[in-house]
Amino acid sequence: MTKPKPPPQSRSSKPPYHHGDLRRALVSAGLAIVGSEGIEALSLRAVARRAEVSHSAPYHHFQDKAELLAAVAAAGFEQLVAAIDAQAAESQARTALDALRAVGRGYLRFAVGHPAIFRLMFRPELTRPAEHPVLVAAEALAFGKLLQTVAMCQQTGELPGHDPLPPSAACWSIVHGLAMLKVEQVLGETPLGGIPFEQLVAAVVETVIAGVRARP
Amino acid sequence: MTKPKPPPQSRSSKPPYHHGDLRRALVSAGLAIVGSEGIEALSLRAVARRAEVSHSAPYHHFQDKAELLAAVAAAGFEQLVAAIDAQAAESQARTALDALRAVGRGYLRFAVGHPAIFRLMFRPELTRPAEHPVLVAAEALAFGKLLQTVAMCQQTGELPGHDPLPPSAACWSIVHGLAMLKVEQVLGETPLGGIPFEQLVAAVVETVIAGVRARP
DNA sequence: CGCGCATCTTTACGATGTCAAGTTTTGCCG
DNA sequence: CGGCAAAACTTGACATCGTAAAGATGCGCG
Numbered sequence: 311m312t313k314p315k316p317p318p319q320s321r322s323s324k325p326p327y328h329h330g331d332l333r334r335a336l337v338s339a340g341l342a343i344v345g346s347e348g349i350e351a352l353s354l355r356a357v358a359r360r361a362e363v364s365h366s367a368p369y370h371h372f373q374d375k376a377e378l379l380a381a382v383a384a385a386g387f388e389q390l391v392a393a394i395d396a397q398a399a400e401s402q403a404r405t406a407l408d409a410l411r412a413v414g415r416g417y418l419r420f421a422v423g424h425p426a427i428f429r430l431m432f433r434p435e436l437t438r439p440a441e442h443p444v445l446v447a448a449e450a451l452a453f454g455k456l457l458q459t460v461a462m463c464q465q466t467g468e469l470p471g472h473d474p475l476p477p478s479a480a481c482w483s484i485v486h487g488l489a490m491l492k493v494e495q496v497l498g499e500t501p502l503g504g505i506p507f508e509q510l511v512a513a514v515v516e517t518v519i520a521g522v523r524a525r526p
Numbered sequence: 527m528t529k530p531k532p533p534p535q536s537r538s539s540k541p542p543y544h545h546g547d548l549r550r551a552l553v554s555a556g557l558a559i560v561g562s563e564g565i566e567a568l569s570l571r572a573v574a575r576r577a578e579v580s581h582s583a584p585y586h587h588f589q590d591k592a593e594l595l596a597a598v599a600a601a602g603f604e605q606l607v608a609a610i611d612a613q614a615a616e617s618q619a620r621t622a623l624d625a626l627r628a629v630g631r632g633y634l635r636f637a638v639g640h641p642a643i644f645r646l647m648f649r650p651e652l653t654r655p656a657e658h659p660v661l662v663a664a665e666a667l668a669f670g671k672l673l674q675t676v677a678m679c680q681q682t683g684e685l686p687g688h689d690p691l692p693p694s695a696a697c698w699s700i701v702h703g704l705a706m707l708k709v710e711q712v713l714g715e716t717p718l719g720g721i722p723f724e725q726l727v728a729a730v731v732e733t734v735i736a737g738v739r740a741r742p
Numbered sequence: 743c744g745c746g747c748a749t750c751t752t753t754a755c756g757a758t759g760t761c762a763a764g765t766t767t768t769g770c771c772g
Numbered sequence: 773c774g775g776c777a778a779a780a781c782t783t784g785a786c787a788t789c790g791t792a793a794a795g796a797t798g799c800g801c802g
Binding site for chain 3: 569570571582590591
């Protein structure tokens with residue numbers, strides 16, 4: 311079990327209030343539930359239960375369920391960015407194109423490694439009745455990583471063009487599509503389910519790279 | 527166990543039972559609700575209400591909510607196949623590659639034209655606690671369309687290779703990914719939201735075609 | 743030291759999915 | 773043609789959910 315982090319902002323060196331920062335406890339309870347029991351078990355009351363508070367305690371830290379889930383999803387985006395960085399480091403990317411491959415592979419590795427959180431992250435009706443700034447920021451960070459890598463490829467001449475947006479759209483789409491089909495278990499219902507997933511990843515990543523390299 | 531319920535007397539001579547085939551009425555009520563009010567309004571009771579029956583009448587035609595939604599989703603897959611065919615006809619595809627482009631464009635057109643049904647179709651937790659044969663069949667039909675078109679491209683030499691699966695995976699992934707990012711309104715939160723969607727469609731479709739053509 | 747307010751609990755309400763009993767209609771068999 | 777079993781549908785109930793309102797509790801500032 312993860313122990314509570316050191317006390318938050320206002321006072322140092324002692325648990326701030328009643329519970330001792332419930333907000334963080336709720337978010338990690340949410341992460342734990344979604345990770346172990348999946349999205350459908352992720353109810354406001356279940357989160358409160360796991361944090362050992364009453365079912366309406368969360369309302370003093372989040373406006374509603376969506377805002378809590380948005381915080382959980384934002385944590386997911388941070389993990390995603392970390393997974394991408396880890397993949398880049400691990401793969402020892404030497405060229406910008408290799409870095410781009412690592413972004414795609416890291417994205418997919420995160421998706422299959424944490425399918426439930428990944429699904430939550432792309433379920434706006436659960437997290438976004440209103441745009442929650444934490445989520446938007448975390449999301450922008452993740453997409454920025456891709457944009458940046460593509461731009462780097464263009465600067466080194468490994469990819470054509472000057473506008474990183476169109477190639478980024480293609481890369482994101484293909485990787486996100488494969489991830490979705492996988493985590494939603496659609497692949498298993500088709501002939502593609504017979505192919506080892508690693509092989510699909512390779513095929514898809516190399517295909518999109520070939521595509522963005524070929525386009526004028 | 528399985529009730530032998532072939533819809534036998536679909537002749538107009540006699541209304542079958544009490545209500546006069548509720549099953550179909552429920553499915554189209556579901557389609558209507560999801561189309562007009564979205565996925566979150568799609569409750570068992572709401573469907574029953576719109577069909578003007580009691581809240582538990584559906585249980586005589588479907589084992590549970592998931593089975594009803596599976597039937598609605600299956601209807602969605604049929605519409606998707608129709609949309610793809612319509613796009614192929616409309617685009618006057620003359621080469622196999624053009625037909626492949628039409629599949630992608632039809633898929634995307636359906637997704638943006640019927641976002642709510644599209645989302646339902648790819649939400650297994652709503653439709654698939656158990657695999658419902660109607661859904662699996664409808665889905666296989668849709669994927670078969672893609673496989674078939676890719677195979678045709680390979681036969682005419684417009685695409686390399688003999689196994690249609692890998693290129694199909696790439697095509698489906700990229701188109702599905704863009705569709706998902708669009709209907710889940712993720713695109714709008716990124717710089718890609720500033721680009722006209724038609725332009726993204728063109729970029730993505732042409733990129734994947736360039737990719738599958740280039741790969742050995 | 744006491745008051746205010748943020749934190750948390752209790753209680754309550756409407757909506758949902760599902761089940762167990764009833765009720766009405768249908769089709770069939772004698 | 774009459775009656776009966778079962779199918780189709782309704783009613784009522786239950787647990788769970790999200791949310792709101794009102795009550796309890798303890799921290800910290802004046």
